Amino acid sequence: MRATVMHKAHDVRIETIPDAAIQHPADAIIRITRACICGSDLWPYNDLQPNGAPDGRRMGHEAIGIVEAVGAEVHTIRPGQLVIMPFAYSDGTCMFCDEGLNTSCVHGGFFGVGGEAGGAQAEALRIPQADGTLYPLSVGEDDALMPSLLTLSDVMGTGHHAAITARVKPGHKVAVIGDGAVGLCGVIAAKRLGAEQIIIMGRHADRIALAKDFGATDVVSARGDEAVEQIRQLTQGFGVHAVLECVGSEPAIAAALGIVRPGGAIGRVGVPHYGSVDLSGTLFYQNVTIGGGPAPVRAYIDELLPDIMDGRIEPGKVFDRTVRLDEVPDGYRAMNDRESLKVLVRP
Amino acid sequence: MRATVMHKAHDVRIETIPDAAIQHPADAIIRITRACICGSDLWPYNDLQPNGAPDGRRMGHEAIGIVEAVGAEVHTIRPGQLVIMPFAYSDGTCMFCDEGLNTSCVHGGFFGVGGEAGGAQAEALRIPQADGTLYPLSVGEDDALMPSLLTLSDVMGTGHHAAITARVKPGHKVAVIGDGAVGLCGVIAAKRLGAEQIIIMGRHADRIALAKDFGATDVVSARGDEAVEQIRQLTQGFGVHAVLECVGSEPAIAAALGIVRPGGAIGRVGVPHYGSVDLSGTLFYQNVTIGGGPAPVRAYIDELLPDIMDGRIEPGKVFDRTVRLDEVPDGYRAMNDRESLKVLVRP
Numbered sequence: 001m002r003a004t005v006m007h008k009a010h011d012v013r014i015e016t017i018p019d020a021a022i023q024h025p026a027d028a029i030i031r032i033t034r035a036c037i038c039g040s041d042l043w044p045y046n047d048l049q050p051n052g053a054p055d056g057r058r059m060g061h062e063a064i065g066i067v068e069a070v071g072a073e074v075h076t077i078r079p080g081q082l083v084i085m086p087f088a089y090s091d092g093t094c095m096f097c098d099e100g101l102n103t104s105c106v107h108g109g110f111f112g113v114g115g116e117a118g119g120a121q122a123e124a125l126r127i128p129q130a131d132g133t134l135y136p137l138s139v140g141e142d143d144a145l146m147p148s149l150l151t152l153s154d155v156m157g158t159g160h161h162a163a164i165t166a167r168v169k170p171g172h173k174v175a176v177i178g179d180g181a182v183g184l185c186g187v188i189a190a191k192r193l194g195a196e197q198i199i200i201m202g203r204h205a206d207r208i209a210l211a212k213d214f215g216a217t218d219v220v221s222a223r224g225d226e227a228v229e230q231i232r233q234l235t236q237g238f239g240v241h242a243v244l245e246c247v248g249s250e251p252a253i254a255a256a257l258g259i260v261r262p263g264g265a266i267g268r269v270g271v272p273h274y275g276s277v278d279l280s281g282t283l284f285y286q287n288v289t290i291g292g293g294p295a296p297v298r299a300y301i302d303e304l305l306p307d308i309m310d311g312r313i314e315p316g317k318v319f320d321r322t323v324r325l326d327e328v329p330d331g332y333r334a335m336n337d338r339e340s341l342k343v344l345v346r347p
Numbered sequence: 348m349r350a351t352v353m354h355k356a357h358d359v360r361i362e363t364i365p366d367a368a369i370q371h372p373a374d375a376i377i378r379i380t381r382a383c384i385c386g387s388d389l390w391p392y393n394d395l396q397p398n399g400a401p402d403g404r405r406m407g408h409e410a411i412g413i414v415e416a417v418g419a420e421v422h423t424i425r426p427g428q429l430v431i432m433p434f435a436y437s438d439g440t441c442m443f444c445d446e447g448l449n450t451s452c453v454h455g456g457f458f459g460v461g462g463e464a465g466g467a468q469a470e471a472l473r474i475p476q477a478d479g480t481l482y483p484l485s486v487g488e489d490d491a492l493m494p495s496l497l498t499l500s501d502v503m504g505t506g507h508h509a510a511i512t513a514r515v516k517p518g519h520k521v522a523v524i525g526d527g528a529v530g531l532c533g534v535i536a537a538k539r540l541g542a543e544q545i546i547i548m549g550r551h552a553d554r555i556a557l558a559k560d561f562g563a564t565d566v567v568s569a570r571g572d573e574a575v576e577q578i579r580q581l582t583q584g585f586g587v588h589a590v591l592e593c594v595g596s597e598p599a600i601a602a603a604l605g606i607v608r609p610g611g612a613i614g615r616v617g618v619p620h621y622g623s624v625d626l627s628g629t630l631f632y633q634n635v636t637i638g639g640g641p642a643p644v645r646a647y648i649d650e651l652l653p654d655i656m657d658g659r660i661e662p663g664k665v666f667d668r669t670v671r672l673d674e675v676p677d678g679y680r681a682m683n684d685r686e687s688l689k690v691l692v693r694p
Contacts, residue, residue, distance in 0.1 A: 096609060096610065099610060101609060101610040101634060103632075103634065104609035104610060104633060104634065165634075165636070253626075262443060262448060262451035263443065263446060263448040263451060265638075268626075268631070271631075272626060272627035272631050273627075274626070274627060275623075275625055275626075275627055276622075276623030276624060276625045276626070276627075277623060277624060277626045278622055278623045279600075279615075279619060279621070279622075279623070279624045279637065280619035280620075280621060280622055280623075283640075284615070284618075284619050284639070284640045284641075285450075285640055285641060286451060286640060287448060287450065287451065287512075287638070287639065287640030287641070287643075288638075288640070289512070289636060289637065289638035289639075290626070290636065290637045290638075291612075291634070291635075291636035291637075291638075292631070292634065293630075293631045293632055293633060293634030293635070294631075294632060294634070296634075
């Protein structure tokens with residue numbers, strides 16, 4: 001079967017690899033009907049060392065697919081079902097899954113990061129812990145809602161996680177750092193949770209337009225201290241109750257710390273590419289909370305799915321290009337060049 | 348009047364200073380009936396530079412007293428009332444006070460830190476923002492509950508804040524770092540909030556005994572990696588849901604990070620004497636939340652007072668020595684030498 005393999009920075013290839021096959025009794029095999037390229041895939045696209053993945057890294061962690069086969073210990077998932085594949089697999093029964101933190105499942109792991117599990121930018125994929133991982137859908141595989149449903153495998157759930165860990169409440173002033181797909185879904189999530197003011201920080205006209213469509217009330221396109229200053233001006237000098245940090249860079253976390261209000265919270269979902277943060281100063285004296293991490297998107301589907309099915313939210317609008325598997329390398333290039341916001345893949 | 352003045356490390360004196368007097372219309376003057384020495388007073392006791400406070404620093408931020416006079420704009424507090432004085436003053440009306448974050452009051456500040464407000468280890472004290480700051484009591488000034496009521500001015504409210512920001516819930520496994528008065532009150536708070544397992548980290552036999560009396564179920568007296576290992580063993584290898592970090596030292600925050608469970612939270616109330624913390628690793632991947640800061644104890648009195656009045660909690664047991672004002676310098680020495688846990692002052 002064909003799959004996307006990254007060998008080093010800027011070297012993404014579509015290769016023929018062994019067919020996905022059941023390895024453990026809890027596995028399922030899905031034929032991928034929709035996948036996509038994630039902003040987080042751009043980190044290795046820019047910095048993966050040649051020796052960082054001897055046989056290359058199989059890419060992709062977001063998908064919808066049709067179940068083709070299940071192992072002997074798979075009891076609820078059945079062949080033929082259309083399913084959402086969250087970016088992390090999880091058994092659905094351990095204490096962490098029980099608490100809704102599937103990304104810390106004691107039998108869990110992540111797709112598309114070079115680990116034991118493969119990648120979803122492929123024709124098919126083995127799904128460990130199929131019963132706990134996969135979420136069956138009741139629509140057809142080419143339903144018009146497919147782009148929005150696909151976002152439940154990562155970006156919509158991740159934006160929601162940023163909003164939840166930033167403790168967005170009705171009436172809150174919220175800032176969203178990053179106008180990528182996760183940031184834009186963070187805008188949707190903040191609005192959904194009742195935020196009164198939603199400030200999007202970004203500088204791409206098309207993304208800003210989409211952010212406004214999703215519910216952003218203000219735009220700050222400046223950077224660094226100037227951005228902090230502008231957000232303080234927009235919030236009577238106090239800063240925002242909730243910061244959704246959807247980038248993970250050093251300037252992004254610095255901005256988050258600069259714009260959060262006393263008693264406020266930072267929900268961070270951007271994979272951290274910063275190191276230490278000074279926790280001794282205003283962060284302490286102003287009772288600021290820092291939370292977040294990899295979003296347990298599996299646990300959020302129950303809550304978010306009805307809003308998509310009923311058309312109340314349309315996160316699928318973040319996709320602005322659709323490619324076939326062969327075109328995935330160019331999809332990476334397009335996203336990296338900021339020519340595309342988010343690329344949908346139809347293998 | 349006489350008051351406690353710290354000139355430099357280990358140099359605490361009882362001096363005659365100008366009588367406390369109304370300076371602003373929102374002020375009140377209280378005659379101090381009970382005050383105490385705080386663990387946080389030991390930081391300057393050990394490191395205050397001679398030039399750090401040209402005229403000395405007036406010490407003390409916890410008190411109960413009788414209102415002697417009020418300014419023209421004080422409307423609810425009246426002379427003759429017995430009142431709790433929280434360690435921070437606050438107007439009680441701004442948006443932060445409204446949200447229960449009195450320590451970030453836009454007209455607020457702190458007692459006993461060398462700022463505009465004086466210190467409570469004194470015969471009397473001027474209270475800015477008297478209406479918002481002071482909390483009237485309905486008992487006599489020598490009531491047997493006085494020690495416990497006095498803890499509402501800081502340590503009981505601070506232990507509660509640690510538990511709240513560490514998000515202690517019924518059934519939780521909790522670790523309390525520090526067997527000082529705040530840590531011990533943290534044990535009370537964790538038990539009050541329904542924790543199932545409460546591990547006290549400390550090494551003083553008398554304090555450990557008190558922690559057990561307050562509800563601690565386990566004791567870890569080791570330090571560093573060994574302590575982390577022991578706590579993991581006590582929690583099936585996963586760590587605790589909630590860490591109450593009641594010290595503020597570098598080893599304390601390191602321990603907190605080492606023992607918190609995926610999805611868990613650290614509530615920190617020890618004044619940070621550490622700098623940067625690496626937020627890029629397991630802290631992110633395990634979705635750990637860090638919160639806390641100066642406790643808005645004023646906001647917590649409503650909730651905690653009934654438990655003291657009805658005898659359900661007895662935080663006053665943290666006091667193991669009572670001194671007159673003249674003996675305050677020796678009280679500092681005794682606490683610093685770990686000869687006393689917490690010293691009550693009867694001016």
